[in-house]
Amino acid sequence: MIVSLCILIILICIYIYFFPFIPKRKKHYTYALLLGCPAHDDGTMSSSQIKRCDLAIKMYQQKLYDTLIISGSNVKNEYVEAKVMYDYIQNKIDIPTILETKARNTFENFKLSKEYIQNQDVLILTSQTHAKRACAIAKQFFSDYGCAWFKDLKPKHIIREIASRIIYIKIEIQKKIGRY
Template identity: 85%
Template sequence: MIVSLCILIILASIYIYFFPFIPKRKKHYTYALLLGCPAHNDGTMSSSQIKRCHLAIDTYKKGLYDTLIISGSNVKNEYVEAQVMHDYIQKQIYIPTILEANARNTFENFKFSKEYIQKQDVVILTSQTHAKRACAIARQFFDDYGCVWYKDHKPKHIVREIGSRLIYIKIELLKKVGKY
């Protein structure tokens, strides 16, 4: 019993270390970073893409940010995530936008968007399941960031995110010992 409790406390501590609390959101940011996700193989938008686009539109209408950066390459098929999402948003409302079309994963979303954001503040726009890991990566690139998400309780997204978080922890541990 005590050993199990100690193991649980150690695992919880590791988790909190790698995935700290999401910073409190400010009232306004210079940039919003909309994290991409793939379109379907026929080019139609996935439900996650549509939800993220609506999140970008809604937060812009509320005055949360000035300029939207949409990040994502053509990871799963020929359709560039940033372009597909940009086209959808611009049909709904004009938002000043920068497309970052080279990122192939969440780490690269931040790495390549840093060129535009530099030292400015940024709010990350993503799904609820992705927000914690996205913020853990964001803290490596930005001093002043926040996050807004839409609710996402799809089991396949939760399972995929658990795997992604384990991979993230592995990579971060390898970095600490100089093997990555």
């Protein structure tokens, strides 16, 4: 029993170390970074894409940021995530937007968008299940960031995110010991 409790405490500490609390959101950011996700194979938007885009629109209408960066390549099929999401948003509202179309994962979303954001503040826009890991990665690139998300409790998204967090922890440990 005591061994199990100790293991649980160690696992919780590891989790908190790699996934710190999400910073409190400010009232305004220079940039918002909309993290991409794939369209369906026929080019229609996934529900996650639509919800992320609607979140970007809502945050802009609330005057929470000035310029939107949409990041995402054609990871799962021929449709470039950033372009699909940009078209959806621009059909609803005119938002000053920069497209980053080379990122193939969350780490690259931040790495490649850093060129535009540099040392400015940024609001990360994503899903609830993805927000914690996205902020953990954002911390590696930005000192002033916040996060907004939409609720996403689909079991398949939760399972995928659990696997992604395990992989993230593994990579971060490998970096710390010089093997990545």
